[in-house]
Amino acid sequence: MIGPVxxxxxxxxxxxxxxxxxxxxxxxxxxxxxxxxxxxxxxLGYSLAFSTQPPTAAITANLSLDFAGAAKEGDWLEAxxxxxxxxxxxxxxxxYISVGEQRVVRASAVFLVGGTLAEG
Numbered sequence: 001m002i003g004p005v006x007x008x009x010x011x012x013x014x015x016x017x018x019x020x021x022x023x024x025x026x027x028x029x030x031x032x033x034x035x036x037x038x039x040x041x042x043x044l045g046y047s048l049a050f051s052t053q054p055p056t057a058a059i060t061a062n063l064s065l066d067f068a069g070a071a072k073e074g075d076w077l078e079a080x081x082x083x084x085x086x087x088x089x090x091x092x093x094x095x096y097i098s099v100g101e102q103r104v105v106r107a108s109a110v111f112l113v114g115g116t117l118a119e120g
Contacts, residue, residue, distance in 0.1 A: 002038055011051035016043045016079040020071050031071040040065065040095040040107035043079035048091050048111055051083070058091060058111040069104035076100075089113055 002024065006017040016039060018024075024035045041063055049055045071077055076099065083093040091113055097105040 002035055005039070005042065007046075012047060012081065012083060014043065014047040014050065014081060016046075018077045018079075020073050020075045020077060022073055025073050029072055031073075031075070031077070033065070033067065036067075036071070036077075036097055036105050037063065037065055037107070039077060039079050040097060040105060041109070043081050043095045044093050044107065044109045045111070047081040048083065048086070048093065048113075051086065056091075056113055058113050060109060061090075061112045062108075062110040064108050066106045066108075067104065068106065069099070069102050071097075071099045071104050077104075087113065 008015045018039055020031045024031050026032045041060055045058065045060065048058050077097055079095055079097045081093055081095050083091060085092045091111040093109055095107040096103050
């Protein structure tokens with residue numbers, strides 16, 4: 001329901017983009033925090049999964065967001081990921097969502113790492 005979501009790159013270099021539509025906005029006309037949290041979680045999860053070969057299976061254990069600005073209908077949202085540690089049991093990373101040059105969200109996440117996606 002949040003899409004379409006566009007992507008460029010892969011693994012640690014993955015960038016996701018989303019054009020904010022009316023359906024993404026709250027009654028005040030700004031993009032709802034839940035949309036921003038979902039975009040961050042998707043960016044972090046896909047970046048982690050496809051940063052290894054075969055892809056790593058991981059489950060979000062914690063996701064926290066700091067809102068530093070707002071986005072509105074028509075804005076291009078871009079999510080970039082920076083992992084601090086990719087361990088055998090836990091992975092720690094940040095996702096930054098920007099509108100143009102302005103960062104509007106910093107998301108921090110912890111993932112439980114468990115095998116590969118090929119193992120199911």
